[in-house]
Amino acid sequence: MKSMRRSTRRLAALVYLGMIGLAGARAEPTATVPEPGTYRMSDYRAAVPATLDGKPALTVAEAHALWDKKVAVFVDVLPQAPKPAGLAPGTLWRDKPRFDIPGSLWLPDTGYGALAQVTLNYFRRGLAVASGGDLNKPLVFYCARHCWMSWNAAKRAKMLGYTHVLWYQDGTQGWEAAAYPLKEQTPFPRP
Secondary structure, X not given: OHHHHHHHHHHHHHXXXXXXXXXXXXXXXXXXXXXXXXXXXXXXXXXXOOEEOOEEOOOHHHHHHHHHHXXXXXXXXXOOOOOOOOOOOOOOOOOOOEEEOOOOEEOOOXXXXXXXXXXXXXXXXXXXXXXXXXXXXXXXXXXXXXXHHHHHHHHHHHHOOOOOEEEOOOHHHHHHHOOOOOEEEOOOOOO
């Protein structure tokens, strides 16, 4: 029994040390990907720049510190899969569950390069609710690891006048890899 506890403690220590390494490391360098002058319009799951408007993306540790201190609002912009057209009558449809950083606001489909006016208004309304109308409230944008949609959404928030916009490019995959909690989330209501 003692050797089992010792092994468990040893394993816990190794996991902890691994998490420190994961949490403190920056995402693999993508400095060779230049920031475009405007929004990314296609190929959203591709190598991303290391910066947003010249400011480095948050590391997992930096994002976690902001979350832990509750000083920023986290905004997920991962798209939500639509119900397939042409399903036979009576076919059950279940949305794929989305697991988010706890306390996040999920604004699906708002990270595309071009948004319809109704989607832009949805984005504006979601940010206004999340920030309490405070354009200086820190906002952290994310979705999936190395996804341009969170980069687009963060850039769009800046264009809407938000002054403290941060980008967390490792998304929920980086958060989960660091053994931080995730929680099932539903989207912010659409009009």
